Amino acid sequence: xxxxxxxxxxxxxxxxxxxxxxxxxxxxxxxxxxxxxxxxxxxxxxxxxxxxxxxxxxxxxxxxxxxxxxxxxxxxxxxxxxxxxxxxxxxxxxxxxxxxxxxxxxxxxxxxxxxxxxxxxxxxxxxxxxxxxxxxxxxxxxxxxxxxxxxxxxxxxxxxxxxxxxxxxxxxxxxxxxxxxxxxxxxxxxxxxxxxxxxxxxxxxxxxxxxxxxxxxxxxxxxxxxxxxxxxxxxxxxxxxxxxxxxxxxxxxxxxxxxxxxxxxxxxxxxxxxxxxxxxxxxxxxxxxxxx
Amino acid sequence: xxxxxxxxxxxxxxxxxxxxxxxxxxxxxxxxxxxxxxxxxxxxxxxxxxxxxxxxxxxxxxxxxxxxxxxxxxxxxxxxxxxxxxxxxxxxxxxxxxxxxxxxxxxxxxxxxxxxxxxxxxxxxxxxxxxxxxxxxxxxxxxxxxxxxxxxxxxxxxxxxxxxxxxxxxxxxxxxxxxxxxxxxxxxxxxxxxxxxxxxxxxxxxxxxxxxxxxxxxxxxxxxxxxxxxxxxxxxxxxxxxxxxxxxxxxxxxxxxxxxxxxxxxxxxxxxxxxxxxxxxxxxxxxxxxxxxxxxxxxxxxxxxxxxxxxxxxxxxxxxxxxxxxxxxxxxxxxxxxxxxxxxxx
Numbered sequence: 001x002x003x004x005x006x007x008x009x010x011x012x013x014x015x016x017x018x019x020x021x022x023x024x025x026x027x028x029x030x031x032x033x034x035x036x037x038x039x040x041x042x043x044x045x046x047x048x049x050x051x052x053x054x055x056x057x058x059x060x061x062x063x064x065x066x067x068x069x070x071x072x073x074x075x076x077x078x079x080x081x082x083x084x085x086x087x088x089x090x091x092x093x094x095x096x097x098x099x100x101x102x103x104x105x106x107x108x109x110x111x112x113x114x115x116x117x118x119x120x121x122x123x124x125x126x127x128x129x130x131x132x133x134x135x136x137x138x139x140x141x142x143x144x145x146x147x148x149x150x151x152x153x154x155x156x157x158x159x160x161x162x163x164x165x166x167x168x169x170x171x172x173x174x175x176x177x178x179x180x181x182x183x184x185x186x187x188x189x190x191x192x193x194x195x196x197x198x199x200x201x202x203x204x205x206x207x208x209x210x211x212x213x214x215x216x217x218x219x220x221x222x223x224x225x226x227x228x229x230x231x232x233x234x235x236x237x238x239x240x241x242x243x244x245x246x247x248x249x250x251x252x253x254x255x256x257x258x259x260x261x262x263x264x265x266x267x268x269x270x271x272x273x274x275x276x277x278x279x280x281x282x283x284x285x286x287x288x289x290x291x292x
Numbered sequence: 293x294x295x296x297x298x299x300x301x302x303x304x305x306x307x308x309x310x311x312x313x314x315x316x317x318x319x320x321x322x323x324x325x326x327x328x329x330x331x332x333x334x335x336x337x338x339x340x341x342x343x344x345x346x347x348x349x350x351x352x353x354x355x356x357x358x359x360x361x362x363x364x365x366x367x368x369x370x371x372x373x374x375x376x377x378x379x380x381x382x383x384x385x386x387x388x389x390x391x392x393x394x395x396x397x398x399x400x401x402x403x404x405x406x407x408x409x410x411x412x413x414x415x416x417x418x419x420x421x422x423x424x425x426x427x428x429x430x431x432x433x434x435x436x437x438x439x440x441x442x443x444x445x446x447x448x449x450x451x452x453x454x455x456x457x458x459x460x461x462x463x464x465x466x467x468x469x470x471x472x473x474x475x476x477x478x479x480x481x482x483x484x485x486x487x488x489x490x491x492x493x494x495x496x497x498x499x500x501x502x503x504x505x506x507x508x509x510x511x512x513x514x515x516x517x518x519x520x521x522x523x524x525x526x527x528x529x530x531x532x533x534x535x536x537x538x539x540x541x542x543x544x545x546x547x548x549x550x551x552x553x554x555x556x557x558x559x560x561x562x563x564x565x566x567x568x569x570x571x572x573x574x575x576x577x578x579x580x581x582x583x584x585x586x587x588x589x590x591x592x593x594x595x596x597x598x599x600x601x602x603x604x605x606x607x608x609x610x611x612x613x614x615x616x617x618x619x620x621x622x623x624x625x626x627x628x629x630x631x632x633x634x635x636x637x638x
Binding site: 069070073074076078080081112115116119120123124127128129130131 | 328
């Protein structure tokens with residue numbers, strides 16, 4: 001049993017706590033003008049930390065701040081402790097309250113001390129295993145394959161003015177960081193599954209290949225089962241679980257997809273053609289198809 | 293996932309790094325070193341065995357190394373034959389080629405950062421300045437390397453360079469093995485450039501595109517290159533193949549410089565004499581006890597780095613540990629493990 005279950009933190013609560021902390025990392029990172037690799041690293045180490053540590057004993061705000069600080073250092077875009085504290089407090093407390101606190105010298109000194117302490121706690125928890133792999137490279141390489149190049153070119157021609165296929169893939173990939181997929185799957189598998197999911201959602205046939213034999217996703221030891229599993233997790237827990245219902249690890253049960261308006265998918269940039277009907281129905285179909 | 297092997301009976305070297313001295317938490321250089329060395333595994337790269345929290349900082353545990361290449365070169369009692377030089381250079385290049393293949397540029401290649409194990413293996417150490425390269429829009433600092441080993445593009449202030457800078461430094465080490473003294477030693481950047489151009493000739497625009505656009509470009513009196521043979525007259529140690537390889541490694545234009553991997557495929561390594569086997573390589577007479585990567589700085593006046601956050605070997609590093617120390621370490625290790633597990637359970 002995980003530490004959080006032992007302490008009575010339900011999966012739903014854990015999920016919600018993680019969401020808000022990752023949200024903080026993303027917004028503060030953006031305010032600090034950090035690149036996506038550094039923010040990604042911050043989120044991955046956050047997931048890793050809370051895989052073994054309790055939300056009740058470790059302040060998620062402090063740990064998120066330490067992860068962001070550490071992520072910047074690890075990816076060679078270090079931000080000063082002061083800037084990180086400022087950005088995080090601004091995001092969390094709002095400009096008025098944060099501004100007041102940050103002008104207080106004692107507050108800042110104490111915050112720095114706590115930040116350094118938390119930074120070391122995170123490093124010890126990770127046992128200094130700090131080389132984090134990211135899925136971005138795999139995704140870009142996959143999108144350059146001939147089979148997929150055709151897909152996004154055709155899709156772009158058919159839907160001028162819409163969000164591009166590649167952008168949807170990247171958006172989904174960015175969103176995937178909210179789930180602890182990095183603890184369960186290699187980064188390259190997540191990248192491939194994101195592309196696959198977008199193709200499924202857009203109703204593009206997925207069994208494509210460069211040479212007519214091996215499907216495009218068959219690299220890095222990727223299995224069809226993994227694709228389906230990651231894809232289900234993405235769709236179900238990322239765009240369904242805002243109410244905190246998600247949290248079970250493992251393949252989703254067939255009963256899971258409750259009717260959901262298609263607005264959930266708009267987060268990734270998926271737009272429906274005019275005149276197309278039932279969103280929920282189609283969404284259910286998609287799940288059935290994935291689970292088939 | 294986090295299996296930590298317990299080292300038993302093995303001598304280790306510990307580099308202690310204090311945390312929070314500059315008010316920015318754990319040192320970036322230390323993190324870089326840990327991150328990169330955890331990923332780089334090669335017989336010619338020093339092994340990072342473990343990292344521990346220590347009282348006031350973190351402790352990096354390296355395999356124990358006896359001495360370094362600097363001492364081999366300086367020790368007049370050591371006679372280096374052509375085969376020995378070849379063996380050393382091959383290990384230098386193999387370590388670098390491994391780094392470059394993994395998109396890491398070391399940026400502090402010099403003889404004292406190549407440590408010599410008792411087995412005779414030469415290992416690249418001190419990754420405090422190393423960085424991943426390949427992202428096009430990330431400017432690098434040109435204030436890297438000890439001055440004598442800085443490539444001309446760095447001396448000209450380039451902020452966008454690649455693994456060629458390491459190959460240049462390896463070329464300097466090659467020359468140093470042949471000459472038994474640093475090749476381009478001078479007190480200032482311009483002095484080093486002057487020495488380089490006296491030996492290799494001034495670069496011409498035709499060979500080096502964008503030469504005049506370099507941030508710190510200085511025009512030098514045009515000089516023709518001197519024949520390398522006149523600088524390295526000893527044919528027994530430096531045959532023609534060696535000089536051909538050297539000239540490719542210290543090619544002025546970074547774009548035309550040979551890569552470490554290609555250098556390893558050069559004819560020099562395939563013709564007689566074959567490189568000396570590791571265990572038969574000469575060792576410096578008084579194998580001074582040296583703690584891996586802990587010192588490595590400020591030994592030579594001109595070789596000092598400037599404006600880089602390097603060499604933070606805090607605290608006295610234990611020199612020459614006996615078996616009692618190893619036992620102590622092991623015990624300490626177990627305590628640490630227990631403490632970490634407790635923390636995880638809590």
